[in-house]
Amino acid sequence: MGKGGALSEGVVKKIVLSYTYVAIWIFLSFTVIVYNKYILDRKMYNWPYPISLTMIHMAFCSSLAYLLVRVFKAVDPVTMSWDLYLRSVVPIGLLYSLSLWLSNSAYIYLSVSFIQMLKALMPVAVYSIGVLFKKEAFKSEIMANMVSISIGVAIAAYGEAKFDTWGVALQLGAVAFEATRLVMIQILLNSKGITLNPITSLYYVAPCCLVFLSVPWAFVEFPLLKENSSFRFDYVIFGTNSFCAFALNLAVFLLVGKTSALTMNVAGVVKDWLLIAFSWSVIKDTVTPINLFGYALAFLAVGYYNHSKLQAMKANDAQKKAQQADEEAGRLLEEKEVENNDGDPKRKESHT
Template identity: 25%
Template sequence: MSSQYSRSVMPIQMADLNVFDTSYVWLSLYFFLNLALTLYNKAVMQLFDFPFPWTLTGVHALCGAIGSYSFYWLGIFTPSRLNERESMVMLLFSVLYTINIAISNVSLHLVTVPFHQVVRAMTPIFTIILSILFLKKNFSTMTYISLLPVVFGVVFATVGDYYFTKMGFFLTVLGTILAALKTVVTNRVQVGRLKLHPLDLLLRMSPLAFVQTVIYAYVTGELHRVRAFSRTEMTTSLVFALVTNGVIAFFLNVVSFTANKKTSALTMTVAGNVKQVLSIILAVVIFNLTITPTNGLGIFLTLLGGAWYARIELAERNRTIPPLGR
């Protein structure tokens, strides 16, 4: 057995309970860091007038590569040995990661933000479909029902101007499917045959994602605009803000991969929807935004649905853990 997965011998019941207990700790950390990065990204773009989303994504990928290599150098984990086919899987995964971001950014220019958020709220539905088709997973009836307030809650929370073009509609739906697929694949490469350590996955994916992001920024002309911006607007404060942003993104990726491994792809997509409405609440407080009663109803429904789903998953996981005396 590889060193990163070696552990002391213990009864299987205790091992299962340990995984169960820590999964919600990692999920809570995912919430906190995801919200922090979302608000920090908005603050960086507003305070420093830095409208370069691909460059920001490149900074995230670069910090992910540096951070994961640093942990490898410190001996925190040992990378698995992959054959040629498995290395190709990692390359395709990094491409999926980059294309998912690209399509999401492009579609935002062709649809309004409320429409974009509503379609993205359907990610749990696509995750269920993909899990059933490719992983042969089964979900309880109550799980399906608990997703309804989560999805409709995001619809109400983001109600507004629903304008979209035909191409925008197609790309937004495609981006949502890809987001669900990325979450499912992330779970499989960590708990399936590869069983990659979260830091190992990040070490393999980040450099590839960084190169692909830089290429995309060059093709779209953003890299040229960044060079022009740097000559006149780059300050020490902005550099510090970007580095801090990258560090937060690195730890978010580690926590996200770990939470995905310890829970499930569906749980992560539901968590993403709940995070979305929590972002709205914090944005209202921090940036002095206003919400309508309909938005408030949507926020309440999403939080209620998220809590309901968590309770159902808790009950189902308790039923799958055998008693200690057995």
């Protein structure tokens, strides 16, 4: 009874912790998205400088990551040569800076709800680029699933009340660069046995992003900021916004490390629906029935895709376990055979 009670208590504790990690991640992700929208939107805080905002985030995250890695030794740095850094991290940093720049820029032109609907195209972009770089095998069934997601997003876009072509182009560009970054991480880092958690990732990648973003910033936004002499830097607004962005990275580390990437995908779907509801009810963005129908179709297709990936992962794990069991059985048979040979006098005589 005691053991059963202890087991039940342990299971309940694990479930509660998992839901807590999910809740923290959803809250922080939700906060960062709405906060960025608030700062960049001309009808709200009215500071439409997405490159500058992204650079503030990167400078803040670089500083905190340096303190955690080098000063407080909270996380061990990854052993990395300059050659590997230049060939692997720098291209990833370039893609990340472009993705962040374009995605933040989209908040100026599009509603939060519609941006979340467009983000449903991420599996399509990742799979297509993976096939292009031969990291994924082309399968007609998966491609049909990708087409279903695309049709759903297209319907949602058709029903968008405040459709902005430039905003859509920016968000689609952000999705393309982010998908390419994820594939490049597999090719340039994971294939070499290097894995970066969110803190070490920021430690290596954030300074690189800051340098890349400074180039367009000098030509695009610096002249505008120079003219806007009335603006005063609000340390509370930008400080808390940057801290939320950094905390979100830690929450990703916590959620994936303590649960799984699949849990994060499921939590992401919940977050998207919450953001759509918030955008409609609080920010008063227009969400049409066609919007919802299209996104629901895309959502079902994404759910099926995640389910298929989970089944494939389970089958792969089962195959690996069966292979390991066969290898172990073969090794035991060989050992038994050696023992029998050593204990057989006739075999010993024949060897002599």
